Amino acid sequence: MSEQFEPILVGFTCNWCSYRAADLAGTARVKYPPNIRLVRLMCSGRLDPAFVIKAFAEGADGVLITGCHPGECHYLEQNYKALRRYLLLRRTLEQMGVEPERLKLVWASAAEGVKLAHEISTMVEEVRALGPLDWPRWWNENGFHAVVEEQAQEVTA
Amino acid sequence: MKKQTEIEGKERIGVYVCHCGTNIAGIVDVEDVAAWAEKELGDRGVVITRDYKFMCSSLGQELIEKDIKEQGLTRVVVAACSPHLHEATFRKACENAGLNRYLCELVSIREQVSWVHTDKVAATAKAKAVVAGGVERVIHHEPLEALHVPIHPATMVVGGGIAGIQAAIEIADAGFPVYLVEREPSIGGHMAQFDKTFPTLDCAACILTPKMVTAGTHPNIKIFSYSEVTNVDGYVGNFTVTIRKKARYVNEELCTGCGICQEKCPAKVIDDIYEAGLGYRKGAYIPFPQAVPKFPVIDKANCVFFERGTCKACQKFCPTNAIDFDQEDEYVTVEVGNIILATGYDLFDPRQISQYGYGRLANVFTSMEFERLSNAAGPTNGEIVLRDGVTKPTSVGIIHCVGSRDRNYNNYCSVICCMQSLKFAHLVHERTGATVYNFYIDMRTAYKEYDEFYQRVLEEGTLFVRGKVAEVTDAARLSIEEGKLIIQVEDTLAGVQRRIPVDMVVLSAAMIPRHDAHDVAHLFGISCSANGWFIEKHPKLDPVATMTEGIFIAGCVQGPKDIPSSVAQGAAASARVLGRIQQGEIALEPVRATVDQSICSGCRICNNLCPFNAILFHEDRMVSEINAALCQGCGTCIAACPAGAITGTGFSNEQIFAQIEGLMRVNFQHEKMTELA
Numbered sequence A: 001m002s003e004q005f006e007p008i009l010v011g012f013t014c015n016w017c018s019y020r021a022a023d024l025a026g027t028a029r030v031k032y033p034p035n036i037r038l039v040r041l042m043c044s045g046r047l048d049p050a051f052v053i054k055a056f057a058e059g060a061d062g063v064l065i066t067g068c069h070p071g072e073c074h075y076l077e078q079n080y081k082a083l084r085r086y087l088l089l090r091r092t093l094e095q096m097g098v099e100p101e102r103l104k105l106v107w108a109s110a111a112e113g114v115k116l117a118h119e120i121s122t123m124v125e126e127v128r129a130l131g132p133l134d135w136p137r138w139w140n141e142n143g144f145h146a147v148v149e150e151q152a153q154e155v156t157a
Numbered sequence B: 001m002k003k004q005t006e007i008e009g010k011e012r013i014g015v016y017v018c019h020c021g022t023n024i025a026g027i028v029d030v031e032d033v034a035a036w037a038e039k040e041l042g043d044r045g046v047v048i049t050r051d052y053k054f055m056c057s058s059l060g061q062e063l064i065e066k067d068i069k070e071q072g073l074t075r076v077v078v079a080a081c082s083p084h085l086h087e088a089t090f091r092k093a094c095e096n097a098g099l100n101r102y103l104c105e106l107v108s109i110r111e112q113v114s115w116v117h118t119d120k121v122a123a124t125a126k127a128k129a130v131v132a133g134g135v136e137r138v139i140h141h142e143p144l145e146a147l148h149v150p151i152h153p154a155t156m157v158v159g160g161g162i163a164g165i166q167a168a169i170e171i172a173d174a175g176f177p178v179y180l181v182e183r184e185p186s187i188g189g190h191m192a193q194f195d196k197t198f199p200t201l202d203c204a205a206c207i208l209t210p211k212m213v214t215a216g217t218h219p220n221i222k223i224f225s226y227s228e229v230t231n232v233d234g235y236v237g238n239f240t241v242t243i244r245k246k247a248r249y250v251n252e253e254l255c256t257g258c259g260i261c262q263e264k265c266p267a268k269v270i271d272d273i274y275e276a277g278l279g280y281r282k283g284a285y286i287p288f289p290q291a292v293p294k295f296p297v298i299d300k301a302n303c304v305f306f307e308r309g310t311c312k313a314c315q316k317f318c319p320t321n322a323i324d325f326d327q328e329d330e331y332v333t334v335e336v337g338n339i340i341l342a343t344g345y346d347l348f349d350p351r352q353i354s355q356y357g358y359g360r361l362a363n364v365f366t367s368m369e370f371e372r373l374s375n376a377a378g379p380t381n382g383e384i385v386l387r388d389g390v391t392k393p394t395s396v397g398i399i400h401c402v403g404s405r406d407r408n409y410n411n412y413c414s415v416i417c418c419m420q421s422l423k424f425a426h427l428v429h430e431r432t433g434a435t436v437y438n439f440y441i442d443m444r445t446a447y448k449e450y451d452e453f454y455q456r457v458l459e460e461g462t463l464f465v466r467g468k469v470a471e472v473t474d475a476a477r478l479s480i481e482e483g484k485l486i487i488q489v490e491d492t493l494a495g496v497q498r499r500i501p502v503d504m505v506v507l508s509a510a511m512i513p514r515h516d517a518h519d520v521a522h523l524f525g526i527s528c529s530a531n532g533w534f535i536e537k538h539p540k541l542d543p544v545a546t547m548t549e550g551i552f553i554a555g556c557v558q559g560p561k562d563i564p565s566s567v568a569q570g571a572a573a574s575a576r577v578l579g580r581i582q583q584g585e586i587a588l589e590p591v592r593a594t595v596d597q598s599i600c601s602g603c604r605i606c607n608n609l610c611p612f613n614a615i616l617f618h619e620d621r622m623v624s625e626i627n628a629a630l631c632q633g634c635g636t637c638i639a640a641c642p643a644g645a646i647t648g649t650g651f652s653n654e655q656i657f658a659q660i661e662g663l664m665r666v667n668f669q670h671e672k673m674t675e676l677a
């Protein structure tokens, strides 16, 4: 493996548009870096913010949320809800010390395989530039913030 | 956060890695993936792993079935192509072996790995991650039962062109009711405007109008003409569709279609639609003599009475008192089980290519204008003449690929233009004896008897110039060019520039998606390509279905097509619908949300999130409940519930969390993860 940092991205796709865009990128043999791993949801509205936190907590360096274009959600308008959660999540992550650029939202219709591949490639490079997140390092096995707990122990000690 | 992977590995999981010939095995080391899964995922319950050339083949499926029976597998993970392709196949295999079909997970290592990556090592690592994700996820799968919903026997066909008419008649003939909705006053579509059809040259009206009459008189077909769909509710089997019947100011119950109103109407209007701007119609009009239904429409925008408050000539003369100036748009709601969209195409406006001079140079015509010129029932009674209405051309240039196969406009081939241009060449030759030039990029005459037609037109003496026309101009340089249109073109076969003077130019304009294709797609909940063509479920194997259950497409709405293909698609779509109706019910994915009422705090956050109003609130007990019949399984409420009281089958939090853990099990820098662990 090369010396350069290889980030790992988790991508959330919706069953109707962006997952199909990923399929189309495949059938059209469009190339993108292997740094992303996709999870299929029925709709971007299914995206529980906890999924994103979970991905970071498991060691992901970036998370890509994808869904149908506004107005094209298979369930009418659930992607607007995903959009709201995304905006909130970015702020929350920032407060947790995670660069908001590590989370990105992209709309991709079932016909936009090339676009999705392009967005993935761009994001991989962006996250590569940010460097590793290594968030799990911050948590101890009880699920507490390691540094905070250490401090707490010091105080009680 | 409690690790999902801490759950005891008590399942017996089989992992099957497909080579897909060399499609996967060419990039991913499939043997390595299988061996890795056996070794590394053994503690997760993986008891058997196999790799096989074609998992989807009957032998591959038998392998799985045999293992389920002999090894007592309780879960199956197949790493192969996209679940959209073969999920059903492998679920079926599980079911055959007595395992609940939803205890199987298909992960994509073809579309998402081997086809998009080039680095073999990295691709293999990713494939392992994807497999691990699938294994972790499948542990949390539950046995489910498909949901069965009844299919309403009525069908709606939107668009009354040849594809829609064909579909409607087939279904009606099989004995089931059809609502045929058409935006224009009459069904018939573009085909009703044509004179001859290639390659047989039979007259369009002769073959179309009998079908129109059949559709109009069929006891099982109800036509809503001059109408549009405004709303679609529900889902496969049970759609509720609202149709706006635009006011035609004619009482259809009383009208006999005698046409006296049309005769008496003083308002003369250029007919942009049916006559392509070459002819006139009245303010009160029946678009063409064979229209179905035969009721006229009073065009409010061009009616003297609506403009000035007096006239009512039509009303005075109507023998049955059918004119009703007070009529208003009417909204009708119907219940249908399936919908076929056959809304057709628009034509490219050649004004966009200003160097071809359409709209500026009088004797440049569009293909549709030419159709009307050559039509015996058209404005010139079939005389092919110049814009002055009398002069016969002595030379005609026909330009192919106007707005298609052109990076500036549309990349695609518009399919019909070559044959249409050959037909034009033949008609000009036959009716005027003029010299005909066809300017083409490539000659595309696929399909039965098309190339024979090309040979025939060649033999008739039409001159073919291979090259894309640069310009059509009236600026003469030589005396023989005076008063002519000069076509400037590079003849790519001879390798010379040519200037060819002609009297008339016909532009074979591309078929383009309907201007409102995106809105229509949105209304019916299907997707369309960036261009605006509706997307079929599978380009080869499922060309008339869409990703939305119960919505089918036929004809040019899916892409440019000739008449035989449109008819075939109309028939194909109706066959699919009839199959559904015959079965009486359809099995749907059991992806649904449910509220655990013992946890629900009654905060009602979910209530307003549901786009289908499936969540009701029990005021008495202060808890929410989801109506399974209305829930479509998008999962938004699950993600929003602060109490975690809502769970979703098929896509539960546990399943997704576990999948994420699995996906992250393999790292590029393996040390990184081990160090953390």
Ligand code: FES
Pocket (backbone or CB within 6 Å): A014, A015, A016, A017, A018, A042, A043, A044, A045, A066, A067, A068, A072, A073, A074, A075, A078, A079
């Ligand atoms: S289905 Fe794609 S975002 Fe809702």
